[in-house]
Amino acid sequence: MTQTIDQGRRTFIKASAAVGGGLLIGFYLPAASRLAEAAESPAPLRPNAWIRVGEDGKITVIVDKSEMGQGVMTALPMLVAEEMDAAWNQVRVETAPAAKAYINPLLGMQATGGSSSVRGSWEPLRKAGAAAREMLVAAAAQTWGVKADACRVANGEVSHPASGRRLGYGELTARAATLPVPNEVFLKDPQEFKLIGKPVPRLDTPQKVNGSAVFGLDVKVPGMLTATVVRCPVFGGKAASFDPKQAKRIRGVRHVLQIASGVAVVADGFWAAQQGAKALQVRWDEGAHAGLSSAGIRDKFATLAQRPGAVARSAGDAARALQGAARKIEAVYEVPYLAHATMEPMNCTAHVRKNGCEVWVPTQAQGRVQQTVAQVTGLPAESVTVHTTFLGGGFGRRFEQDFVAEAAQISKALGVPVKAVWTREDDMQHDFYRPATYNALSAGLDEKGLPVAWSHRIVGPSIMSRVFPNMVKNGIDPTSVEGAANLPYAIPNLQVEYTMHDPGVPVGFWRSVGSSQNAFITECFLDELAAAGGKDPFHLRRELLHAAPRHKAVLELAAAKAGWGKPLPKGLYRGIAVHESFTSFVAQVAEVSVSGEGEVKVHRVVCAVDCGMVVNPDTVRAQMESAIVYGLTAALKGEITVMGGRVQQSNFNDYPMLRMDEMPRVEVYIRPGADTPGGVGEPGTPPIAPAVANAIFAATGKRIRRLPIRAEDLKA
């Protein structure tokens, strides 16, 4: 992890003539790194944004976050254009290269994740836009010999109302580029916003409806070969030996070579490479995990759950309160490993040369791409040029670097540009999975049916131990307990523990990370407490959220819009859940039916979200719809199982996805907020599984305590 944080206290903005004329502004603005905060070091000063204004008046915003569907390629330019008072139809976007200037202030590296794009760019990008506007105004004032405050700006034009003169931004760039850059800028009062808060159409839509959008798999470089890699099916296994003869007989196959992750078959195109890979004969050394199975993993988790774990949160005395409670409730909740299954399989194109390397890659982490290629090639990281393509889905998977390392290794060995392409099977069986966890919960109710004690013990593997070990403190991986340790309910005695155990299945960030499982566990268990105490699940939550106003407000909004408590058509039942993640608050009510065969159908989902100030409300809606489908797919279908150290699922036939005919009607209600923007890409995922599971309880009286939801558990 890049923890070398620049301690300099410079606040400087540099301006220079851009290539091809115009005004180029690079910013160095203060921004605190999450890691720096953790270390209690002073906030470093970080470059954040680039703006280019052409002499034609066109404004190019360089977007330093990866567009993977979440709408950053529109939301981030909106921030700049708002403060610049730019005409929106003059705004263009470019993706940023890998450079220190683009380090994400919330992640401490150039990366897109943790629903941090708008959160992290909210201030720096608006400051960037405001400074550009001030320079353009100053240039106009100078041209006319008037005071800057006698000028007005709107729609990419500066005017001087007293004299009726006007100049477009393009006409002002030459002079503006010679002016000093303001050290301080005024930002608009949100009430003055013209663009922020409006449902602006996405800038990337037109190219996504005619096939012209370029994803990683679509990259074409002259002289490029295509590679597929045959990997050991067992986690941690290696190729002991291989025979390339059969593979090389396939027409179009050029090379067969061993790399760190397996054996690469390199051909003129993908089909030949894949045929070669199928023909390749490899003898595997299966390594230490050849005996690993899902049943064995579960048994180990269950054993570990018998003893105390590291304490993630402790309030009052949960053990004592449990003993003294009028009623005690216990339950075990389990969630499986999950694959990301982005629609675009993993891929990377690399061209390693003597003095540098060019990489074309759908990545969520450009800085890590540079480091990975540098490690593989011995080249300096700065000599690695990263071209970020569109990402055919990310969900955390494209933060990883395995596919980058492969492309770099093969290109280095062959000296030509190489596109390394994963098949769906590769993608499914060599993922960094959402962790499986085992959860032992117990709670105590008083004689009025109110919870007085809550104890939650989590056992499972740790993502951070591999990715950012420095983030693991005192046995706690913050991602393992997020959404559990910060339980929002007013329960006086509370204990949340975590026992780390890594069975050998690689784990990684998966949309909403720890909240993806902990919301299910905590919101279902709370529902159990409501039922045990004879309380309505909505009313009990409301009562226990008196000190959590934003949770409470979205809960009430969702309940009101869903008509909570009002009669439903026969056979339909409601469940509710609320969860905070990435500083946004989401509540959902699911309307569900369960057939006699135990088949669950979700008919309607009402979603209420408070993500603070909204930049693009249509994107917020789209992300809620998206996150609900992602979470619902996992709840109804998602499970990666392991046998003999290998993943048993291989493709969409045995790792099924939610499809059109199973899509519920989703209604999204945005609670207007004045708070700083929260995350939007992930927070819609956590509440859907518990909302559905709680509705199933309402329908059947049966509790879902392990995912995915299984028809055989629900048969009448």
Place this chain on the structure above:
Amino acid sequence: MISLTVNGKQEQVAASPDTPLLWVLRDILGLTGTKFGCGIAACGACTVHLDGEPIRSCVTPVSAAAGRSVTTIEGLSGDSGHPLQQAWIAEQVPQCGYCQSGQIMAAAGLLAKNPAPSDADIDAAMSGIICRCGTYQRVRDAIHRAVKAKRGEV
């Protein structure tokens, strides 16, 4: 050499007959709008039209397209002017966008046969196309919108 018509243009391709049409389109003809998602006809990202019928190009050998006419997303309209493309923009359907060529080609196949599909018709025609971003609701709304646009109702 196998000859076929792609987007109205006669093409001669040097590929073994068992090569899936998908890889001929993408790797030989450079038409990358058609996507690879699964390779087993389970996700629909590779949907193109063969003589007007939606097919999964990842499992269709190029030999099956010999002498026939293939339409890809690039050839659906010259200018994104197809009512579905316009409806897709109006409803702001795409997120990551990777599956959308397949979604639009499947929907175009549906509308060619059924100019006013019901929700059940849409389910039947579109459930073969997976979208991991979960744009299904907007896909449905966009199909309905395209139908209305054709009738001059929007």
